[in-house]
Amino acid sequence: MYVDSHCHLSFPELSARLPEIRAEMQAAGVDRALCICTTLEEFAEVHRLATGYDNFWASAGVHPDEEDVREPSVDDLVALAALPKVVAIGETGLDYYRLNGRSIADMEWQRERFRVHIRASRRTGKPLVIHTRSASDDTLGVLKEEGGGAARGVFHCFTETMAVAKAALDLGFLISFSGILTFKTAADLREVARYVPLERCLIETDSPYLAPVPFRGKTNTPAYVPYVAQQIAELKDITPQEVARATSRNFEMLFGVPEQSS
Ligand SMILES: [Zn+2]
Numbered sequence: 667m668y669v670d671s672h673c674h675l676s677f678p679e680l681s682a683r684l685p686e687i688r689a690e691m692q693a694a695g696v697d698r699a700l701c702i703c704t705t706l707e708e709f710a711e712v713h714r715l716a717t718g719y720d721n722f723w724a725s726a727g728v729h730p731d732e733e734d735v736r737e738p739s740v741d742d743l744v745a746l747a748a749l750p751k752v753v754a755i756g757e758t759g760l761d762y763y764r765l766n767g768r769s770i771a772d773m774e775w776q777r778e779r780f781r782v783h784i785r786a787s788r789r790t791g792k793p794l795v796i797h798t799r800s801a802s803d804d805t806l807g808v809l810k811e812e813g814g815g816a817a818r819g820v821f822h823c824f825t826e827t828m829a830v831a832k833a834a835l836d837l838g839f840l841i842s843f844s845g846i847l848t849f850k851t852a853a854d855l856r857e858v859a860r861y862v863p864l865e866r867c868l869i870e871t872d873s874p875y876l877a878p879v880p881f882r883g884k885t886n887t888p889a890y891v892p893y894v895a896q897q898i899a900e901l902k903d904i905t906p907q908e909v910a911r912a913t914s915r916n917f918e919m920l921f922g923v924p925e926q927s928s
């Protein structure tokens with residue numbers, strides 16, 4: 667049984683057909699999913715999924731790309747993290763991909779928002795779900811400054827270099843691979859996945875985006891996470907079942923989710 671450690675089931679393209687998606691998940695052997703929050707405005711919807719279904723969990727956080735949304739305080743995040751089935755803080759991090767004419771210095775608001783999430787994570791003991799794009803040096807730098815070696819969590823939808831992977835592992839973080847791993851152009855990333863020890867790996871879809879091959883370009887759903895596991899299995903020359911077992915155990919340990927009894 668597979669776990670999708672990062673999906674956006676509250677987004678309209680997925681939430682509109684939830685019963686169908688849940689049936690597809692079951693048919694594909696995907697028994698659990700972590701529903702990721704990207705704004706405080708969205709949190710209630712994400713949390714409703716987690717409280718409405720035994721096999722869904724939720725995070726609380728504000729994505730670095732989100733502007734013109736409510737800015738979270740440490741207290742806001744700590745309060746949300748205390749609610750039932752909220753197991754992570756995020757997604758948070760830094761994204762300098764679309765600067766829209768601004769300089770990196772202008773993005774201090776993102777770094778400050780990231781620090782707020784790290785403080786909330788340290789206060790609650792709930793792990794961080796980290797998003798980093800075109801900003802790996804600052805992401806690692808802020809984590810070291812603010813995390814003081816105590817911050818933990820996962821670098822989600824990993825697309826960075828081997829050096830960044832090693833730095834994240836050195837900080838004690840897990841690394842989560844998405845459908846990008848199956849893309850033809852992702853040869854370097856496949857080398858990273860081959861390197862990262864299985865006991866430090868998670869798998870995810872980041873659905874509705876980034877559907878794996880052979881569904882590339884279509885709407886992604888948690889039911890496709892086995893394709894990511896299959897790719898890791900090939901790289902490590904093990905079975906998809908071994909990847910499923912290890913990544914499920916890693917998920918349980920990182921997020922404090924009980925073992926599946928079935
Ligand atoms: Zn992300």
Ligand SMILES: [Zn+2]
Binds near residue numbers: 672674702757
């Ligand atoms: Zn995401």
